[in-house]
Amino acid sequence: MKRLTILGSTGSIGTQALDVIRNKKDEFKVVAISANSSVDKLIKQIEEFQPEYAVIMNKDLLQTVKDKAEKYGTKVLTGIEGLEYISTLDNVDMVLTSVVGMIGLRPTIAAIRAGKDIALANKETLVVGGRLIKEELLKSKSRIIPVDSEHSALFQCLNGENKENINNLILTASGGPFRGKKKSELDDVSPEMALKHPRWNMGRKISIDSATLMNKGLEVIEAHYLFDVDYDNIKVIIHPQSIIHSMVEFKDGSILAQLSNTDMRHPIQYALEYPNRTESLIGYLDLIKNNTLTFEQPDLETFECLELAYKAGKTGGTMPAVCNIANEEAVELFLNNKIKFLDIPKVIKEAMNKFDVKYDFDLDYIFDLEEKVREFVRTII
Ligand SMILES: NC(=O)C1=CN([C@@H]2O[C@H](COP(=O)(O)OP(=O)(O)OC[C@H]3O[C@@H](n4cnc5c(N)ncnc54)[C@H](OP(=O)(O)O)[C@@H]3O)[C@@H](O)[C@H]2O)C=CC1
Ligand SMILES: CC(=O)[C@@H](O)[C@H](O)COP(=O)(O)O
Numbered sequence: 001m002k003r004l005t006i007l008g009s010t011g012s013i014g015t016q017a018l019d020v021i022r023n024k025k026d027e028f029k030v031v032a033i034s035a036n037s038s039v040d041k042l043i044k045q046i047e048e049f050q051p052e053y054a055v056i057m058n059k060d061l062l063q064t065v066k067d068k069a070e071k072y073g074t075k076v077l078t079g080i081e082g083l084e085y086i087s088t089l090d091n092v093d094m095v096l097t098s099v100v101g102m103i104g105l106r107p108t109i110a111a112i113r114a115g116k117d118i119a120l121a122n123k124e125t126l127v128v129g130g131r132l133i134k135e136e137l138l139k140s141k142s143r144i145i146p147v148d149s150e151h152s153a154l155f156q157c158l159n160g161e162n163k164e165n166i167n168n169l170i171l172t173a174s175g176g177p178f179r180g181k182k183k184s185e186l187d188d189v190s191p192e193m194a195l196k197h198p199r200w201n202m203g204r205k206i207s208i209d210s211a212t213l214m215n216k217g218l219e220v221i222e223a224h225y226l227f228d229v230d231y232d233n234i235k236v237i238i239h240p241q242s243i244i245h246s247m248v249e250f251k252d253g254s255i256l257a258q259l260s261n262t263d264m265r266h267p268i269q270y271a272l273e274y275p276n277r278t279e280s281l282i283g284y285l286d287l288i289k290n291n292t293l294t295f296e297q298p299d300l301e302t303f304e305c306l307e308l309a310y311k312a313g314k315t316g317g318t319m320p321a322v323c324n325i326a327n328e329e330a331v332e333l334f335l336n337n338k339i340k341f342l343d344i345p346k347v348i349k350e351a352m353n354k355f356d357v358k359y360d361f362d363l364d365y366i367f368d369l370e371e372k373v374r375e376f377v378r379t380i381i
């Protein structure tokens, strides 16, 4: 029986993880869950899974959740301290990090310090704190098992392989809702249009990231930290069908790929059960029905965010953090109709030009930087 904390249990990844667990009750026990402000969803999850702890980030909703949770014996906490607490519980084996944004950084580091295995969906955390997280991992028995579909694919393709034999990691990208469009056609696209992902049903922030290709940029940086591969050997290829979730090209010319139905419950199940594999919940891939797999070069001129993320990654130090923080802020502004779609890369570029890179930094420096970059972005718009 694996005992789990799920950070962000009310989101797209969190609810799909609970769906996996619901179907595999003899394998998993949910010890703790968390939400930002989705109080009704959180209360339903408390009723169904009766966890020992629940965290509601929004302090104004604490009493409402407490009132409902009492009869199940669930203790209710709030704030970042609450997230850190449930990530370090003695009786938890694995923490699924499925909050959105760099808010996941503190609890992820706390979980690693407490020796918990991490099922990592929350890519922003690794982008912002990759170097710090790797230092913590060296001192801990914890392992990171990727949940992001591309990194789960790479992890599976690299199983048992010698990393020295890697030629290239090849990340696949759907191309998002605006694949094939030019800049002149993207001037006036609305958040609703950008949220319509062609293949995946995901949270709002990652859906916008997919539309700008920043999602793939963040994933390039995520892959660099997870697999220790140079940026020059991490390639992105557009694969509109999203059936091949990523590939590894080895020095001898072999390419290994991981294919499965386009459903996040597959990589979630893989990470939660790792190193086991049990029966699929989502059915088996029909290769005859999916017999057309195509590939294209990404259009870097139209989708500038991908190049910006490569630049941030190659610069290293605090630059990936600046890139991610500016992106988080810009996406929020776009979703609130405060800036246009094509302003997103402009804002990120300005932030990356403004903030000097620092190579020797700690967690406090990152949070100070977070405030400064967010403030900068708000003032330039
Ligand atoms: N969705 C997907 O298919 C994939 C997602 N990912 C990554 O997984 C992560 C989660 O994505 P997704 O599930 O789509 O996101 P969602 O927006 O659907 O869910 C986010 C979760 O985090 C909670 N949350 C939001 N803001 C805060 C905050 N400030 N403090 C604490 N908790 C917060 C939300 O609570 P509430 O419900 O109350 O708002 C919710 O539980 C992201 O990093 C994303 O990039 C990676 C691969 C695929
Ligand atoms: C499901 C998943 O892992 C997402 O990160 C997905 O890859 C997004 O699609 P894009 O390939 O369009 O970014």
Ligand SMILES: [Mn+2]
Pocket: 148, 149, 150, 219
């Ligand atoms: Mn992905």
